[in-house]
């Protein structure tokens with residue numbers, strides 16, 4: 001008979017977001033800022049905060065995995081749906097969904113996302129024009145740190 005006390009727990013990680021940089025979402029938009037909290041290359045999972053100025057629209061994208069977004073400030077929506085996510089709201093995006101994000105209202109929107117798998121950016125014919133995943137996220141973070149003289153953290157670490 002086994003007991004839960006025999007199972008060695010993985011270290012619990014607390015991430016101090018205050019010291020992490022806001023990185024422009026290049027090459028898509030310098031006005032959208034990303035704060036990468038954790039990047040998991042095993043699951044292809046990214047924990048990231050995003051800030052969008054009012055009235056900004058990003059390209060249509062397709063998700064290979066699930067996405068959970070929790071809105072902290074402002075409001076945003078997908079053009080394909082009739083809801084608006086406002087502060088305190090949570091959006092669950094299913095694998096295989098595609099949509100076009102747009103910020104609404106007068107205030108900047110900040111959303112915390114758990115993203116699994118890839119975002120495939122699509123053109124007007126539904127053809128893939130760019131891919132975003134844990135590797136492109138890590139490249140973006142590391143190159144921003146290099147350009148700004150910031151000592152990068154190991155975002156993959158659990159301790």
Ligand SMILES: [Fe+2]
Pocket residue numbers: 061063067093099
């Ligand atoms: Fe999405």
